[in-house]
Amino acid sequence: MQRTEQERIRRESLAALRALGIEPYPAAEFNVTHRSKRLASEFKDGMAVILAGRIMSRRIMGKASFAEIQDSEGTFQLYLNRDELCPGEDKAMYNTVFKKLLDRGDFIGISGETFTTQTGEQSVMVKELTVLSKSLKPLPAVKVDEDGKVHDAFADPELRYRMRYVDLVVNPGVKDTFEARSKVMQTIRQSFDGAGWLEVDTPVLQAIPGGAAARPFVTHHNALDIPLYLRIANELYLKRLIVGGFEGVYEFSRNFRNEGMDRTHNPEFTVMELYVAYKDYHWMMETTENLLSDICQAVHGDTKATLNGTEIDFAPPYRRVTMRDAILEHTGVDIDGKSEEELRAACEQVGIETDDSMGKGKLIDELFGEKCEHHYVQPTFIMDYPVEMSPLTKVHRDNPAYTERFELMINGTEVANAYSELNDPDDQRQRFEDQLTLSERGDDEAMFIDQDFLRALEYGMPPTSGIGIGIDRLVMMLTDQTSIQEVLLFPQMRPEVFDQGPDEKGLQALGIPEAWTPHLVGAGFDRPEALDGLSPGGLREKLNGYRKKNKLDIPALTLEEVESWLSA
């Protein structure tokens, strides 16, 4: 691993600090009296304050300097004067430590006195400076000018997501998104706990990945010697708890789905699921709109949020549209009473491709997803889904072709999915079997049958309404982000390949003579792994070719030598 010049210089500074008797990574706690934001709001000249944080900029002007220190709340300006910081003869703390050995990114603690500069900037005159942690890598130098224009932004999404720690330090606003996310979850917890519902934890590793239709991640349990699946949903477990007698249960469930990744999908994502006994989906709609309104209030202090230039109003009530009406309005197709063949024809007619594995549910889903979904920008409940696409939902009280299910659409995206839960065990068994038929037709996302869940229903589940709210997407809606990566601290990325540098010792361990190892590195075989799977003849030819080309003064290799390395 090659170090850059800047890194080498910082390591030299690190050593110089130690030579001066200053520990760059001290163990002792450092207690502050203020943080930047609060200090700014309570600011008066002449306050004695202690602050800690990262040096984000330095403006050195001979015997006086200004520096920006960044803590968890924001930044604050420091004024460092040589003779204030070093009242005695020894000026090393200013001349050497501050001016030469400290860098942008270092953590320091300071104590001093507040004052206002001639230009009117709130500042702290530093009397004492403590080195708290030396930073060995230079932070990207993002600068914001007077017009608020950002220069040299650290904007490459790959680097931002791979090194979120740098992103958080350097890009203003990134923290706000995650604070908003925390506020969303806090508001939900407060609301549900206040209602007397119980927050629970259910298995992430499941023998049967149930509760949704999706491709799961598979792993293996060694002791039991069985495959286990990372949960795609927690729904069936929460319903078992309703069977067990809890009136309301909820869980923030990290779900895992082995599917594509894009702006709205990450392999792991968070869904808040809530189940409440003796309720139906109408009650759940009211509960949901009130909850979202509270959440938006908590985040923005208002029920309105701006998303993609459009104002979204989270104040209840939300529009309620049946799926049949939605499809009728946007495609002219009335799905009511249509057979599979008729629906397939209708799809083809509006330009949707179909294939034989698609059943009625899937066809209707396509009609809605392709032609209707994107129209619903303001929060809208799409209700009464066809029975074929809702295997866990109770049939509609007025029409058995539909179910009591709704999805909440915001900005053309599904944010929540809720039902009057199916609690008739025989009906549930039949629906699972219908799914099995779909699976045999080639739908690899059809649901598995969970026999234990069916048994639980046979013991009796009260009428229940349940909902799953996509937390990541909700946070996107509330923070004006268009990609899910922006609301996940560490979104999924292809693993990074680190350059480990040459491993001459490892090569020698294979029996390669010391005279040859530097040349193997030179020829591109810089680690033992680089030789894996090579044929002895080919390797010998390459190395002897390298020897000839570079006129090396060592004997040519024999086939036996090379064979012995590769068999080592």
Added chain:
RNA sequence: GACCUCUUAGCUCAGCUGGUUAGAGCAUCUCACUUUUAAUGAGAGGGUCCUGGGUUCGAGUCCCAGAGGGGUCACCA
């Protein structure tokens, strides 16, 4: 999985129809400077032009293959 596109200094990016020693700003280093704020002035160092082939007298630039990223679509929440 398909298509489009990108990869040049620590960071952000220029680099024309292929042509001397590959540039800028910031960052870094040296010097000056006691109220600055994208501080300023003077000077210096810093490059595997993603990797591997090919075309050519000559490749950062053109061609092929590969790696990684981004975007669009498909699947999905």
